[in-house]
Amino acid sequence: MICNYAKVIIKGSPITKSNFKLSNTQGRAILPYDSGKYHDRYALYEEQIAYEARCQNPNTVLNESLIAILKVYYKSKKRHPDTTNITKSIFDGIEKSGLIINDAQIRRLIIEEFYDKDNPRFELELFPESEYHVEYSILKKEKPEKPIIYTPPANKKNKIISCQNNLKKESGDSNSELCEICGKPIKSKEGVSINKGSSFICNNCFKKLF
Template structure:
């Protein structure tokens, strides 16, 4: 099991995409939209600082916990893309398609916003999921 903590407020990829006249989306490398690429690099840097083992092979069970400073978090479903892209950029995995399943949780921690990422190789761990009546 690998646990990575990335301090700071999570950033969503959807806030940085631009669309051209043909309807295609792209990520600019300069200007305010380039913050997303810097954020990917930040995630990759934290992964590389906190894990120095070999790259993970095969499917990887992924748990992402988002800690926001307040309730202004937007659509939490837009956050995993930036995080998964950063994990791929770190070299710990070859392709972010390996990250499956992805479990996503959100919390409020006004004093310490952050992302906590847990990675489990599917060949070594089983996942069980249940929903129970309160």
């Protein structure tokens, strides 16, 4: 039955395909399914999405261009996959379910990231473009919240430090450090060292944290 709306809710921590790909001897990417190893986990997750999407939307097929609203709920604010990589994992399973014809139908996508340690999941709503349009706005908060600060993974720190040093040379301030948050040079006694002295935050950014 051709329908004009579908909603899918999949419980459990969302995972991304990029963490589970292997390569064969020819260098071609493969996705294990029944090796009995940890890497089977993604293929099983994709099958779970396909099965539950079909059960939640029986006899439903969306065959036109779509607007997708995706809400992802993680257990932790920092320890989770890249949300930008999650969409491929999800839509591969949705396409396999037969709910949509091809994931190329998704022409507009809004992703929101939330946290629910007791009930991690994702919620996906699909609307046909012929009947719906989407509007959004960015509004400044009346009272700023405490920012969620991210630090680069270990394999990228050296590259970032090198870029920071180049910026300092270009600015003509080789004796200053760069603020970890705003990126501006920090003169002596105008910042706070963090991460055991490996990086710094300027006084203005430090005050905003509290």
